[in-house]
Amino acid sequence: MTDFQSxxxxxxxxxxxxxxxxxxxxxMTMQGLADLNTHxxxxxxxxxxxxxxxxxxxxxxxAAGMDLNVIAGMRETAGDDPAQGLFDGVMDMHRLLRKIERxxxxxxNRGGKPIVAALPGTALGIGLxxxxxxxxxxxxxxxxxxxxxxxxxxxxxxxxxGTTRLVRKMGAMAAAPLLLEGRLSDPKKAMAAGVIDEVVxxxxxxxxxKAWVLSxxxxxxxxxxxxxxxxxxxxxxxxxxxxFIGASAMVSxxxxxxxxxxxxxxxxxxxxxxxxxxxxxxxxARWFVNVLMNPSSSAMIRSLFVNKEALEKGARRPDAxxxxxxxxxxxGAGMMGAGIALVSARAGIKVVLLDATEAAAERGKAHTAxxxxxxxxxxxxxxxxxxxxxxRIETATDHTALAGCDLIIEAVxxxxxIKAQVIRQxxxxxxxxxxxxxxxxxxxxxxxxxxxxxxxxxxxxxxxSPVEKMLLVEIIRGARTDDAAVAVALDYVRRIRKTxxxxxxxxxxxxxxxxxxxxNEGVRMVSEGVPPALVENAARMMGMPLGPLQLTxxxxxxxxxxxxxATRAAMGSAYANxxxxxxxFWMADQGRLGRKANAxxxxxxxxxxxxxxxxxxxxxxxxxxxxxPLAEVRDRMxxxxxxxxxxxxxxxxxxxxxxxxVGAVLGWGFMPWSGGPxxxxxxxxxxxxxxxxxxxxxxxGDRFAPPELLRRMAESGERFYGRPMAGA
Numbered sequence: 001m002t003d004f005q006s007x008x009x010x011x012x013x014x015x016x017x018x019x020x021x022x023x024x025x026x027x028m029t030m031q032g033l034a035d036l037n038t039h040x041x042x043x044x045x046x047x048x049x050x051x052x053x054x055x056x057x058x059x060x061x062x063a064a065g066m067d068l069n070v071i072a073g074m075r076e077t078a079g080d081d082p083a084q085g086l087f088d089g090v091m092d093m094h095r096l097l098r099k100i101e102r103x104x105x106x107x108x109n110r111g112g113k114p115i116v117a118a119l120p121g122t123a124l125g126i127g128l129x130x131x132x133x134x135x136x137x138x139x140x141x142x143x144x145x146x147x148x149x150x151x152x153x154x155x156x157x158x159x160x161x162g163t164t165r166l167v168r169k170m171g172a173m174a175a176a177p178l179l180l181e182g183r184l185s186d187p188k189k190a191m192a193a194g195v196i197d198e199v200v201x202x203x204x205x206x207x208x209x210k211a212w213v214l215s216x217x218x219x220x221x222x223x224x225x226x227x228x229x230x231x232x233x234x235x236x237x238x239x240x241x242x243x244f245i246g247a248s249a250m251v252s253x254x255x256x257x258x259x260x261x262x263x264x265x266x267x268x269x270x271x272x273x274x275x276x277x278x279x280x281x282x283x284x285a286r287w288f289v290n291v292l293m294n295p296s297s298s299a300m301i302r303s304l305f306v307n308k309e310a311l312e313k314g315a316r317r318p319d320a321x322x323x324x325x326x327x328x329x330x331x332g333a334g335m336m337g338a339g340i341a342l343v344s345a346r347a348g349i350k351v352v353l354l355d356a357t358e359a360a361a362e363r364g365k366a367h368t369a370x371x372x373x374x375x376x377x378x379x380x381x382x383x384x385x386x387x388x389x390x391x392r393i394e395t396a397t398d399h400t401a402l403a404g405c406d407l408i409i410e411a412v413x414x415x416x417x418i419k420a421q422v423i424r425q426x427x428x429x430x431x432x433x434x435x436x437x438x439x440x441x442x443x444x445x446x447x448x449x450x451x452x453x454x455x456x457x458x459x460x461x462x463x464x465s466p467v468e469k470m471l472l473v474e475i476i477r478g479a480r481t482d483d484a485a486v487a488v489a490l491d492y493v494r495r496i497r498k499t500x501x502x503x504x505x506x507x508x509x510x511x512x513x514x515x516x517x518x519x520n521e522g523v524r525m526v527s528e529g530v531p532p533a534l535v536e537n538a539a540r541m542m543g544m545p546l547g548p549l550q551l552t553x554x555x556x557x558x559x560x561x562x563x564x565x566a567t568r569a570a571m572g573s574a575y576a577n578x579x580x581x582x583x584x585f586w587m588a589d590q591g592r593l594g595r596k597a598n599a600x601x602x603x604x605x606x607x608x609x610x611x612x613x614x615x616x617x618x619x620x621x622x623x624x625x626x627x628x629p630l631a632e633v634r635d636r637m638x639x640x641x642x643x644x645x646x647x648x649x650x651x652x653x654x655x656x657x658x659x660x661x662v663g664a665v666l667g668w669g670f671m672p673w674s675g676g677p678x679x680x681x682x683x684x685x686x687x688x689x690x691x692x693x694x695x696x697x698x699x700x701g702d703r704f705a706p707p708e709l710l711r712r713m714a715e716s717g718e719r720f721y722g723r724p725m726a727g728a
Contacts, residue, residue: 002035005057006043012050013210014043019057026056026063028126029070030089036130037096044104044113051213052103054134055118055206060142062117065125068154068305071292086292090285093126093160097133098281101221109220118209120202121145124184129162131196132169135219138209139187140202147195148184155300155673157265159288164272164280168223170194171232172269173243179265180251223277234273244270258543258673260294295683299675302721303665307658308499316502316656317490318483325349325492329405329430331422333364333395336439337411339467342368345392347496352405354396361395368393371468399425407492409461411439414562419443420451427453435488437461441512442563445478445505456482459489462509464667472666473498478505499666501659503648507570510648510660511667514677515551517640517703518668519560520580522548525633527579529624532601532613538633543671548637549613552584553600558593560584576703586620635692638680639704641670643693645677650709657720678720686713 003026006016016039020026043049056062105112117123117131119139128149131137139147149158149166157163158179166175174194177183187199200208222228235244244266251262268287272280291297328344330337333355341353341364355361372389375381394401402408408430410422419438426436436458438448445460452458460476473493477486486502493500503510522535526549536547552560561584568575591599592614598604603611645664648654661676674680681689690711696704706714713720 003029003032004035004039006039008043008046008049009210011210011214012048013053013213014039014046014049014051015053015055015206016040016043017055017057018063025058025061025122026127027065027067028063029067033093033096037099040096040099044099049113051114051116053116053118053206053209053213054100054130055209056120059120061121061145062119062123062131063125063127064122065127065151066160068301071156071301083289083293086289087285090159090288091282094281094285097130097161098278100130101133101135102224103135103219105220109224112219114213114217114219116209116212118205119145119147119187119196120205123147124150125158126160126162128195129158129160129165132162132165135217135221136198136212137196138198138200138205138212139190139196140205141187141199142202143186143188145187146184147187147190148182149178150182150184152180152261152265153182154304155259155261155297156291157261157268157288159284159291161281161284163265163268164277164284166195167269167273168228168230168277168280171230171243172247172273173232175269176243176247176250179269180247180262230273235270236274256541256543258296258541258671260296260673261291264288264291296673296675299679299683300672303658303661303675303679304672308662308666311501311658311662312494312499314490314494316500316659318487320483320487322491323406323433323484323488325406325488325495327352327405328492329354329402329408329426330411331355331402331408331426332411332413332439333361334411335367336463336465336467337409338364338367339465340409340411340439340463341365341393342371342389342468343496343498345389349392349495351393352396352401353393354399354401356397358395358397361397365390365393365395399429402426403429403431405430405434407435407437407488409437409439414440414442416443416448419448423448423451423458433457435459435485437489439463442508442566444507445476446480449478449480455480457485459485460505460509461489461493462511464511470666471499472511472663473500474509474511474663474667475500475502476505476509477502499662501663502655503659504653504655506648506651506653507567510645510654511663513648513653514641514644514664514670515668516563517644518544518637519548519552520577521636521640523552523580523583524577525628525636526601526617526621527583529622530628530633531623532617534627534630534633535637536613538630539637541630542634542638543673544637545669549601550610553594553602556594556596557584557587557600558597561588576701583621590616632696636696636700636704638671639689639693639696642677642680642689643704643707643710646681646707646710649678650707681710682719682721686710686718690714 003020004016004018006014008014018026043052100115103112103115115134116136116138117134121142122145149162151158163179190196191199232243247266251266255262264287268284272283327350329352330341331354333353341351344351353361353364368390372381372386408426410419412418412422423436438460441462449455449458458478459481462474464470464472475489490500525535526532532549536549539547564581594600598608601614603614605611645660654660657678661678664670664676665672670676674683690706693704693706
């Protein structure tokens with residue numbers, strides 16, 4: 001069965017219906033493109049066909065775009081000359097869409113058959129590029145639908161003519177947010193922006209499309225007419241010139257030069273605007289191939305789509321029975337507990353939110369009310385939806401209210417004694433098969449499980465803050481945690497629409513184990529007299545969303561001091577961060593506890609707005625006479641994270657490199673352009689990484705010594721993706 005079917009009605013209108021049978025939303029494959037081409041050619045060749053409607057067999061969507069698994073494998077299947085093979089494949093797509101666009105017209109724009117795209121709902125990526133090649137785009141009035149070109153978010157750009165057509169339809173300035181940010185809109189907003197042409201009630205969609213086809217409309221695209229001018233001005237026009245200067249500055253400012261797709265997209269737009277349309281398509285294809293040949297795009301697609309999707313679908317789920325999760329108890333209604341209650345209730349789960357006082361529990365529930373109010377103000381939620389979500393949250397102060405819960409998540413203070421007391425209390429009122437989870441971010445799960453009478457059913461479910469925004473959840477398997485508990489945790493995380501990774505218990509687990517050295521290295525450089533601005537900008541220039549000093553402010557210097565003291569007490573003489581502590585402890589003594597105190601490494605105004613780096617740090621830690629090169633500052637912060645990821649894998653804390661990469665990108669924003677620490681090491685090569693680390697170790701100590709695993713890989717020329725290991 002093909003993904004496309006066609007039928008001609010009595011009025012001579014062919015309807016081509018896209019329906020990927022095994023998926024809830026259509027995605028394009030190479031076979032799908034061939035099938036569509038066959039149906040288009042048949043319609044154009046049939047003298048009895050007056051026009052064509054392209055629509056979807058899915059009730060509320062048109063298409064989610066190209067199957068990224070196909071794009072991820074295009075480079076490997078492109079033959080002995082992959083660049084040429086990729087270019088030829090992309091040009092085949094352009095020829096198909098140009099065939100739709102020209103629809104049988106001759107070189108003088110005579111003849112031809114009108115082709116309209118009728119979109120029942122969401123149209124993304126090539127799911128919008130095909131409509132852009134049609135002569136009219138009509139969408140159903142579906143407020144939940146998303147229209148746009150989000151390819152930039154996964155390291156590529158719209159390469160099936162979407163870049164060229166959208167700019168020629170709207171102008172470079174208007175198209176920039178849709179292309180460079182991947183901005184999505186509902187149908188009405190897409191029509192107001194000029195992306196689509198018409199919005200009609202869902203029940204009238206096909207009738208309206210047919211009426212338009214039979215109205216003998218003009219079907220010549222503006223760029224195929226003589227005298228066409230680019231809206232807003234071409235690059236050599238004064239207005240267009242300013243647009244492209246601004247766009248170039250915006251791309252450089254936001255990407256710091258480490259995301260190849262954004263620069264390639266802008267180049268395709270600029271160069272394409274200088275030449276005729278068909279030449280512009282060739283230019284777009286060349287830049288698209290340039291991106292596909294860049295290892296960064298492969299790494300981003302692999303981590304942000306292929307591996308992420310696999311983990312969300314249960315790639316690491318033990319073979320254990322599925323258990324329904326109808327009721328979740330959350331103990332502790334502070335910031336984390338309130339967030340957990342919110343995401344659980346939004347997922348349709350009944351929640352018992354428990355705290356020591358009714359006022360505290362109600363404050364936690366109020367967090368959900370405030371969140372829903374913001375959604376209502378933005379048109380993303382309704383009062384009825386707010387009432388529905390709030391109706392699922394029951395507040396309580398007595399542990400007996402937790403009876404009947406399938407899963408309990410404690411989110412109380414990071415104090416082993418308090419947590420132990422909660423665990424014991426919870427187990428006295430819950431059923432024997434209830435799973436008990438801790439949301440600890442630092443305390444070993446195996447140690448906490450000692451308070452449990454059922455350690456096999458005790459597990460760590462580590463959320464990141466703010467819970468409602470962060471996509472990653474780290475599931476920590478204690479020494480005695482059984483498969484059933486892991487399965488329940490994974491099923492719950494999937495239910496609340498987060499991405500899970502499963503790691504074995506160890507100090508700081510995986511994410512914090514890697515992010516703390518990054519923070520420490522940045523703070524350590526301040527103690528050495530490296531300018532804080534150099535530290536922060538070097539981090540941003542390598543693709544980190546936050547510099548280590550800003551990240552310390554956001555998570556709180558006070559928390560950093562508590563972690564340092566606890567780690568020092570646990571490690572004793574093996575503790576090696578005294579130089580970091582002298583900065584953090586001094587900052588805390590000055591009352592500079594981070595953003596929550598409106599004072600940290602950065603200065604803030606009364607409303608908490610960041611004003612700039614605090615100048616007082618220089619009085620205590622003056623600048624060194626000789627400053628390090630930018631590359632060294634960058635390498636120290638990168639390798640501080642990467643080496644911990646390798647050590648976690650080497651020690652068995654991390655068992656799947658997919659989880660290591662996805663967890664790094666989603667959990668703390670590790671250089672998304674690299675695909676994660678293992679993706680980064682594959683890009684630069686294990687041999688180069690060992691060389692960098694040995695040079696750093698010679699200057700700064702054994703924390704940069706390459707792990708044995710990395711040395712062996714350097715000697716053998718191995719890559720992480722390709723090694724015979726789980727998930728590789």
